[in-house]
Amino acid sequence: MMAGSEARGYASSVLHRIAADISHRDRVSFGELLHHLGQSGFGLALIALALPAMIPIPGPFGMATGSCLVLIAFQMLLGWQRLALPRFLAERHLATDGVRAVIMRALPWVKRFEAMVRQGRWRSLTGRSSHVLVGIPVLLLAVVLALPIPFGNVGPVVSLLVIGLSLVSRDGLALMVGLVLTLATFIWTGVLIVAGAHILAYLGSFFT
Incomplete structure (x- = not known):
């Protein structure tokens, strides 16, 4: 069991190790990245897959990471204990330079969020059944x-980072914060969609 500052730095240390381990290669597959995540698969996977949306990098990150997030959400809903990817995603390769760039540019943000979590706080809220319940908001956030x-990426990314870190550290309070942020994200997304529809309608009136 991790404790104290070690627990709060676990996600960033794993991501840093991944960046170092793949530095000598040209390409890396999603399956290999999943293997590097180790035993804290679901929480770390949410963190790792949210990062490319926070820091856009040219390449097929968006579609691939979005597909993986949806699959993770379904596996959480089904109560799976180990994260798995179908072969067509596991064998999909990404440029190592892009992966490392995402990790290194996002690490300062991950460390800031890590400073807010505490190992085992309100631990009862992060039991096995919590993965099933959290699967629903994760699925909606992926969509x-x-x-x-x-400007619609910030809310989902922050929510996924907080939820992921809460699962890694078994911090029930952080999980509750992540779910509140998720609700705020849905409200904000609705506002953006309605505002965008009004803007398009207004602009369309000039052409009718």
């Missing part, structure tokens, strides 16, 4: 993240 909404 929101895939929508082409300007």
